[in-house]
Amino acid sequence: MIFGYLCEFINNDKSMNQNIKRIRKILAGLVLITAAAGFTSCEKYQWAPVKVDPEVVIFFQKDIQPIFTANCASCHGATKAPDLRDGKSYAALTKGAFISLPGESSKLYLKMEGADHAPRSSSVDKQTVLNWINQGAKNN
Secondary structure, eight states: OHHHHHHHHHHSSSOHHHHHHHHHHHHHHHHHHHHHHHHTOSGGGSOOOOOOOTTSOOOIIIIIHHHHHHHTTTTSSSSSSSOOSTTTHHHHHHHTTOOOSSGGGSHHHHHHHSTTTGGGSOHHHHHHHHHHHHTTOOOO
8 A cells, every 4th residue: 555655656647856855754754654653653561570489499509500600600710719610619609708698788689780790680689599599598
């Protein structure tokens, strides 16, 4: 339909310059309508952030270490404290005073929420680590 309308403009007796101006106006209008529809969409407000159930028991080796391995160990290896490599991370966290209660004020959680570390892990990962700390940060 739109293509036919555009062809009609091109084929009538008006000058080509006027036709091009009309086509530009039509295309600009379509772009504005599409953009307005995209910006007013409510879809982005329909998704609630995923919540981690604080009552579910979190295991260090099964739940926490994979977060460190995937997001942290590339920087926090042997040279940068805490050493978050598998087999060394729990000792490094407990000896380095990175874990304290309440979890919201622990050094580990505050670092994960900080601007320089925030993009490295998801909100689910951060909630999982926070819940693990609040559950006593057990080496289980």
